[in-house]
Structure formats: C-alpha cells, structure tokens
Amino acid sequence: MLDIFAEIRDDLKIVEEELVSVVQAPDSFITETATHLINAGGKRLRPAFSLLGAKFYHYDIKKVLALAVALELIHMASLVHDDVVDSAVTRRGIPTVKSMWGNRISTHLGDYIFGKSLILISTYDNPIIPRVLSDTSVKMCEGEIQQISTVLDASQSIKDYFYRINRKTALLIAASCQLGAVACGAPVSVHGPLRRYGHNIGMAFQITDDVLDLVADQQQLGKPIGSDLHQGIITLPVIHALERCSFKERLREIVFKEVKTEQEVQEAVELIVSCGGVEYANKVALKYIQKAKEELSLLPDIPARDTLFTIADFISIRKF
Amino acid sequence: MLDIFAEIRDDLKIVEEELVSVVQAPDSFITETATHLINAGGKRLRPAFSLLGAKFYHYDIKKVLALAVALELIHMASLVHDDVVDSAVTRRGIPTVKSMWGNRISTHLGDYIFGKSLILISTYDNPIIPRVLSDTSVKMCEGEIQQISTVLDASQSIKDYFYRINRKTALLIAASCQLGAVACGAPVSVHGPLRRYGHNIGMAFQITDDVLDLVADQQQLGKPIGSDLHQGIITLPVIHALERCSFKERLREIVFKEVKTEQEVQEAVELIVSCGGVEYANKVALKYIQKAKEELSLLPDIPARDTLFTIADFISIRKF
Numbered sequence: 001m002l003d004i005f006a007e008i009r010d011d012l013k014i015v016e017e018e019l020v021s022v023v024q025a026p027d028s029f030i031t032e033t034a035t036h037l038i039n040a041g042g043k044r045l046r047p048a049f050s051l052l053g054a055k056f057y058h059y060d061i062k063k064v065l066a067l068a069v070a071l072e073l074i075h076m077a078s079l080v081h082d083d084v085v086d087s088a089v090t091r092r093g094i095p096t097v098k099s100m101w102g103n104r105i106s107t108h109l110g111d112y113i114f115g116k117s118l119i120l121i122s123t124y125d126n127p128i129i130p131r132v133l134s135d136t137s138v139k140m141c142e143g144e145i146q147q148i149s150t151v152l153d154a155s156q157s158i159k160d161y162f163y164r165i166n167r168k169t170a171l172l173i174a175a176s177c178q179l180g181a182v183a184c185g186a187p188v189s190v191h192g193p194l195r196r197y198g199h200n201i202g203m204a205f206q207i208t209d210d211v212l213d214l215v216a217d218q219q220q221l222g223k224p225i226g227s228d229l230h231q232g233i234i235t236l237p238v239i240h241a242l243e244r245c246s247f248k249e250r251l252r253e254i255v256f257k258e259v260k261t262e263q264e265v266q267e268a269v270e271l272i273v274s275c276g277g278v279e280y281a282n283k284v285a286l287k288y289i290q291k292a293k294e295e296l297s298l299l300p301d302i303p304a305r306d307t308l309f310t311i312a313d314f315i316s317i318r319k320f
Numbered sequence: 321m322l323d324i325f326a327e328i329r330d331d332l333k334i335v336e337e338e339l340v341s342v343v344q345a346p347d348s349f350i351t352e353t354a355t356h357l358i359n360a361g362g363k364r365l366r367p368a369f370s371l372l373g374a375k376f377y378h379y380d381i382k383k384v385l386a387l388a389v390a391l392e393l394i395h396m397a398s399l400v401h402d403d404v405v406d407s408a409v410t411r412r413g414i415p416t417v418k419s420m421w422g423n424r425i426s427t428h429l430g431d432y433i434f435g436k437s438l439i440l441i442s443t444y445d446n447p448i449i450p451r452v453l454s455d456t457s458v459k460m461c462e463g464e465i466q467q468i469s470t471v472l473d474a475s476q477s478i479k480d481y482f483y484r485i486n487r488k489t490a491l492l493i494a495a496s497c498q499l500g501a502v503a504c505g506a507p508v509s510v511h512g513p514l515r516r517y518g519h520n521i522g523m524a525f526q527i528t529d530d531v532l533d534l535v536a537d538q539q540q541l542g543k544p545i546g547s548d549l550h551q552g553i554i555t556l557p558v559i560h561a562l563e564r565c566s567f568k569e570r571l572r573e574i575v576f577k578e579v580k581t582e583q584e585v586q587e588a589v590e591l592i593v594s595c596g597g598v599e600y601a602n603k604v605a606l607k608y609i610q611k612a613k614e615e616l617s618l619l620p621d622i623p624a625r626d627t628l629f630t631i632a633d634f635i636s637i638r639k640f
Contacts, residue, residue, distance in 0.1 A: 027462055029469045084404065084427045104468050107404040107427055111434075112461035118438070118454030122447065130450060134438030141432035142347055148424050149349045 004310045007303055008051045011061045015047045015068045022069055022116055033101060033109050037076060045205075046071040046176040049198060053180025055304035056190045064183045066120040067129065071176050073117035074133070078140055080110035128182050136171045143167025152232035152256050158239055162203070169209075170202030177201075177308075193298040197308060200292035204315050207285040210235035211278055212318075214269050226265040229255065236284065238268075241277030282316075289316050324630045327623055328371045331381045335367045338389045342436055353429050357396060365525075366391040366496040369518060373500025375624035376510045384503045386440040387449065391496050393437035394453070398460055400430035448502050456491045463487025471552035472576050478559055482523070489529075490522030497521075497628075513618040517628060520612035524635050527605040530555035531598055532638075534589050546585040549575065556604065558588075561597030602636075609636045 005012060023034035047068035054064040084106045101109075114137075121130050143164050150156045150164075177198030181190050212221060213228045214237060228235050234242075238255060245251050254260060254268040272278060292312045299305050325332060343354035367388035374384040404426045434457075441450050463484050470476045470484075497518030501510050532541060533548045534557060548555050554562075558575060565571050574580060574588040592598060612632045619625050 025462060027466055027469070030462060030465050078431075081427050081431060084423055103404050103423055105465065107401045107430075108461050108464045108468065110427075111398075111401060111430075112458060112465065114431075114434075115454060115458035115461055118450070119458060122450040122454045125447065127442065127445065130438070130442040134435060134442045138432060138435035138439060141428050141435055142345060142350065144428045145350050145425075145432065146347055148428065149347070 004307060004314055005048050007055075007307050008048060011051055011065075012044060012048060014061060014065060015044065015051075015072070018065060018069045019072060022073070022120070023113065025112070030109070030112060033105065034113060037080065037109070037113070042072070042076070044072060046075050046172060049173060049176035049201075050180030050183070052304045052308055053177045053194050053198075054184045054186075055302060056181050056194065056299060057184040057186030059184060063185075064180055066123050067179055067183045070117040070120040070133070071172065071179075073113050073120070074137065075172060077110040077114035077117070078144070080106050080113065082144070084110070124183065126182055126185075129179055132175050132179060132182075136175050139167045139171050147233060150234065152258065153234070154252070154256055156234055156239070158236065161234070161236055161239060165203060165206040165210075166199070169206040170199050173202035173205065174198035190299060193295045197292045197295040197299075200288045200295065201312060201315060204285040204288035204292065204312075207236055207281050207288070208315060208318060211237060211281050211285070214272060215278055226269055229265050229268055230260060232256075232258070235281075237272050237277035237281040240280045241272040241275050244277075245271055245275035247271055247275075285316055289313070324627060324634055325368050327375075327627050328368060331371055331385075332364060332368060334381060334385060335364065335371075335388045335392070338385055339392060342389055342393070342440070343433065345432070350429070350432060353425060354433060357400065357429070357433070362392070362396070364392060366395050366492060369493060369496035369521075370500035370503070372624045372628055373497040373514050373518075374504045374506075375622060376501050376514065376619060377504040377506035379504060383505075384500055386443050387499055387503045390437040390440040390453070391492065391499075393433050393440070394457060395492060397430040397434035397437070398464070400426050400433065402464070444503065446502055446505075449499055452495050452499060452502075456495045459487045459491050463489075467553060470554065472578065473554070474572070474576055476554055476559070478556065481554070481556055481559055485523060485526040485530075486519070489526040490519050493522035493525065494518035510619060513615045517612045517615040517619075517632075520608045520615065521632060521635060524605040524608035524612065524632075527556055527601050527608070528635060528638060531557060531601050531605070534592060535598055546589055549585050549588055550580060552576075552578070555601075557592050557597035557601040560600045561592040561595050564597070565591055565595035567591055567595075606636055609633070 019038050020035060023031065023038065025031050025034070050064055050068045050071055051061075054060075084103050117133075121133055124130070143166070146160070146164050147168065150160060174195045175198070178191050178195035181194050210228065213235070214226060216225065218225050224230075229238070234255065241251060242248060242255065251268060251271045254264045254271075257264070260268075289312050293309060296305055296308055296312075339358050340355060343351065343358065345351045345354070370384055370388045370391055371381075374380075404423050437453075441453055444450070463486070466480070466484050467488065470480060494515045495518070498511050498515035501514055530548065533555070534546060536545065538545050544550075549558070554575070561571060562568060562575065571588060571591045574584045574591075577584070580588075609632050613629060616625055616628055616632075
C-alpha cells in the first residue's frame with residue numbers, strides 16, 4: 001500500500017480483510033487459489049479511489065466497503081482472464097494462476113471472483129451502482145477483444161489505442177471514484193467531477209504502464225521488459241515512433257514480426273526511445289494528469305481532494 | 321424450439337430477436353462471433369422456463385423479456401468458458417497461435433456475453449433478481465471448478481456428483497422458473513414451488529444428459545459418445561457401476577486411465593450398462609421428475625402448469 005493513502009490506510013486494511021474473507025468457498029481448492037491471488041498483492045488502487053470518492057459525502061466505511069471489495073474483485077477477475085489469453089507466466093513477480101493451475105481453472109476462477117463481486121454489488125439499492133458496473137464490465141471486454149484483434153495490426157491508429165485503454169483501464173477507475181461517492185449517497189454534483197478525474201487518471205495510468213513496459217527496471221516492474229512488443233500489442237510510444245522514427249523501416253520490421261528475439265526487442269526499445277516515442281507518451285500522460293487536476297477544482301476543498309491531487313502527481317512519476 | 325413450448329412460441333421468437341440484437345457491439349468482430357454463437361442454436365430452455373414462470377402472475381412479455389434473454393446469455397457464457405482448453409500448458413510451454421486464439425476468444429467473448437446479461441439484469445428494480453443470479457453464477461463456478469478438480473478422482477462419491485450437477489445445471493434452471501414469476505411481481509407463495517420444480521427438473525435434466533453421453537445415438541446427440549469418460553468426468557451411472565459391477569477392476573482400470581482408446585470407452589460403456597448403471601441413473605432422474613411434478617400441485621391450475629408437467633415428462637424420455 002502506498003504512503004499517499006495515509007488518510008484511508010486503516011480502512012484499506014478492512015478492505016484487505018474483507019477481500020480474503022469474501023472468496024472463501026466450500027471447496028478448499030477454490031479458497032486456496034483465490035487466496036493465492038489476493039495474497040499476490042496489488043496496489044488496491046480501485047478500492048482506494050472508491051474510499052476517497054466516498055469522502056466527498058457522509059463517509060461511512062460500512063456503506064462503501066462492499067463496493068470497494070467488488071471493484072478490486074472485478075479488476076482481479078480481469079487480470080486472471082488476461083493471464084489465460086496472453087500466456088503470461090508471472091505477474092507482479094509471482095507465478096500466475098494460469099501457470100500454476102492451467103487455463104481452465106483460471107477461466108472459472110476469474111468467473112468465480114467476478115461472481116463474488118456481483119453478490120456484493122447486489123447489496124446496494126441504488127441502481128446507479130449495478131448499471132455503471134455492468135456497462136463498465138462489458139466495455140472492458142470490448143477493450144480486451146480489440147486488443148486481441150489488433151495484435152500485430154499495422155493499421156491501428158492513436159484513436160484505436162485511446163479507445164482500448166479507456167475500456168481496459170480508465171472506465172473502471174472512473175467508476176471507482178464516482179461510485180464511492182454514490183455509495184455514500186453523495187449528490188449528483190460530485191459524481192461528474194469524480195468520474196472525469198478517474199477517467200483522466202486512468203488514461204494517464206495506462207499510458208505510464210505502457211511506457212514502463214518499455215523502460216522500467218525489470219526487477220522493480222516484476223515482469224519482463226518489452227512484453228507488449230513480444231505479444232504484438234502496439235502502445236502509444238510505439239505508434240508515435242512508427243510515424244516519426246528515422247529508422248522506421250527497421251522498427252516496423254521488428255514490431256510486426258510474429259516472434260521476436262530478446263535482442264530485437266531491445267533494439268526496438270532503443271529506436272522508440274531515441275526518436276522520442278517515450279517522451280511523447282509521457283507528455284500525453286501529463287496532459288491527462290493536468291485534466292484530472294482541473295476536475296478536482298470543481299470539488300469541495302477537503303483532505304481527500306489533496307490526496308487525489310497527490311495521487312495524480314504520483315501516477316506520472318511512478319517507476320513500477 | 322420444442323413443440324411443448326407452443327403456449328410461448330411467439331414470445332420465444334421475441335426472445336430470439338432480442339438475443340441477437342443485444343450482443344451487437346461497436347466492434348464488428350465481437351458482433352460476428354457472438355451472433356455466430358447465438359445462431360448455433362440451443363433449446364432456449366431457460367428463457368422458456370422464465371416465461372412459463374411468469375405466467376403465474378400478470379404475464380407481460382415486456383416485464384420478463386430482459387430476464388429471459390439474460391438467463392440464456394448466462395448459460396451461453398458458461399458454455400463458452402467450458403470450451404477453454406489447456407493446450408497452452410502442455411505444448412512444450414509454447415502454445416500454437418491457433419490454440420491461443422481459441423482460448424482468447426472463448427474467455428473474453430464469454431465475459432462479454434455475461435456482461436451483457438448484467439446490463440439487462442440491472443434494469444430490474446426488484447433486488448431478488450440480481451441477488452439470486454449473482455449467487456447462482458458463483459455457485460455455477462464452484463460446480464465447474466469441482467468438476468475440473470475431480471477429473472479422474474477415484475474417491476468421489478454420489479454426494480460429490482449431486483453437489484456438482486446442482487451447481488452446474490439445476491440452480492440456473494431453478495432461478496429461471498422462480499425469477500420469471502418475480503419479474504412479473506408474483507407473490508412469494510409461487511416463488512418456492514416454481515424454484516423447487518426448476519431444481520428437480522434441472523437435476524433430472526443433467527442426469528439424463530450424463531446418461532445420454534453414454535448411450536445416445538451419436539448423430540442425434542451431435543457430439544461423440546463417451547466424451548465424459550474420455551475427459552475423466554465421473555457421472556452417476558459410472559459411480560454406481562464402479563460400486564456394483566462384477567468386473568469392477570476392469571471398469572476401474574479403464575475409467576481412471578488418463579488416455580483411453582475408442583475401444584476401451586466402448587468396453588466401459590458396455591460394462592456400465594450391463595451392471596445397471598444406466599438403469600439406476602434413469603431411476604434417480606425419474607425420482608426428481610416425480611418431485612418436480614409434486615411441486616406443481618402447489619401452484620394454481622393454469623395452462624402453464626400443464627406445460628411444465630409435460631416438460632417434466634419430456635425431460636425423462638428425451639433422446640438428445
């Protein structure tokens with residue numbers, strides 16, 4: 001858990017306990033695999049955003065707990081299903097469920113975890129919560145499927161990239177910020193700014209993720225560098241570099257090769273960096289951070305607003 | 321569509337149209353694969369049960385349509401995820417592109433279809449509907465995971481089998497019957513009998529399915545005979561035969577072999593039939609049918625009740 005979450009640290013511990021408790025199953029095998037997944041860690045960004053969103057009205061952890069846990073479960077379920085498809089062997093430096101138990105278990109375990117989130121969501125009377133989250137979960141799939149169908153696709157544009165990362169990442173973070181407030185009964189006037197803050201943060205977060213996949217310290221990141229390139233996933237720095245690079249023919253040759261050697265990926269990364277692809281992507285991420293901060297000015301001046309401001313800054317400078 | 325659905329045939333057509341319309345996506349690839357899936361057919365049993373359940377109050381197709389479509393989508397999503405295979409882990413650690421794409425599409429398309437069902441469910445104000453369906457979807461996963469983890473497991477009991485088929489099949493059929501009535505605002509007095517009717521029908525349906533997997537006409541069934549045995553899934557006739565068969569050593573030898581030849585499966589089927597495994601399972605199915613019919617006597621005497629009665633009889637005599 002990050003230090004910037006000091007204000008909600010105690011309640012994030014409650015979320016953590018509830019996460020473990022909620023995935024207990026009659027079948028000990030399910031409990032074991034699901035608990036493995038939770039103990040593998042994660043930044044718990046989505047629960048944190050929902051708690052911070054909830055601070056903008058009569059904050060009550062009892063009202064927002066089920067939502068906070070549900071958001072992390074939705075996120076975890078999508079990661080488990082991601083692992084089925086991209087045959088990743090480690091995530092956050094820890095073996096994935098798929099590599100330990102196989103594709104079929106991953107598929108059903110993801111469904112199980114997602115189903116548990118639905119039970120939590122169904123405890124809310126406010127219809128906005130299930131409506132936003134069901135819409136979000138459908139769009140998340142659209143993003144994932146678009147990612148699959150554009151692998152090694154040389155014709156994809158920056159617009160396609162934004163469509164994808166909005167669905168893959170930004171929508172659930174936007175929902176987290178908004179629905180935390182909704183769960184505590186906050187007036188509509190705070191929903192919009194919180195949701196748009198989350199959207200912009202989410203976009204910046206994913207762009208930074210895609211940059212780190214190219215230039216992070218491998219040990220800090222907990223997964224191999226260049227894994228997007230290996231998988232044929234074309235991210236913002238790459239799209240930019242393919243347009244601008246002086247050696248664009250060579251870059252194109254590597255990027256759209258079905259199977260790449262480590263050396264080729266390294267060469268591609270160097271070309272992308274040298275022609276400003278990473279710098280450009282960082283600039284775009286900063287613009288989203290800026291927009292996120294502007295939304296905060298529409299919200300009441302409370303400590304949670306400062307925290308959201310600090311998180312915005314953290315997103316753009318994080319190294320893992 | 322079966323003839324016994326005459327009473328609801330027109331409304332089942334509306335369900336069919338809505339099924340196609342609801343899976344349209346901005347991405348033409350998703351629309352294409354999802355439509356393919358819907359056009360591949362199916363008995364539409366769950367929508368039919370929900371419409372028939374709805375007949376027990378102020379029937380209105382507009383009120384029950386979203387539920388009927390959602391139920392079929394949940395069922396379809398679970399079938400798609402069933403198709404996910406483990407080729408990725410077995411082929412020298414490197415999955416073929418073809419097998420990987422199969423898994424990718426199955427996983428995300430299943431999630432997409434399931435997500436669409438959630439959007440439909442979120443249109444209902446009555447909290448019973450999302451609560452029953454989220455609970456059901458979690459338990460369905462428990463059943464699927466138990467099935468995977470008991471493959472070739474010689475220690476499983478009849479109790480394990482009932483646990484599994486209740487979760488895999490009966491719960492969603494029970495929910496279909498009950499929630500149809502709930503969607504039309506029916507009083508609690510009809511929920512219980514409809515739910516229990518559905519439970520018993522669902523158990524009988526799955527037992528019959530497992531029997532047909534051994535003894536059906538392959539062409540009528542539309543899939544190879546003995547596929548459960550091939551996959552190491554131990555069903556009721558097999559459990560019974562393993563206890564009672566005079567050649568139980570030979571039967572055990574075949575059943576728990578990891579890879580079986582066609583001839584071995586054929587031999588196992590003959591042993592199971594000859595020692596009364598199929599006869600026993602058919603008897604158990606008939607008991608469930610009987611219990612289902614008893615529940616109907618607690619319901620008002622309307623044409624839909626006769627239809628449910630006829631369906632009960634059909635389940636036990638069906639050949640595919």
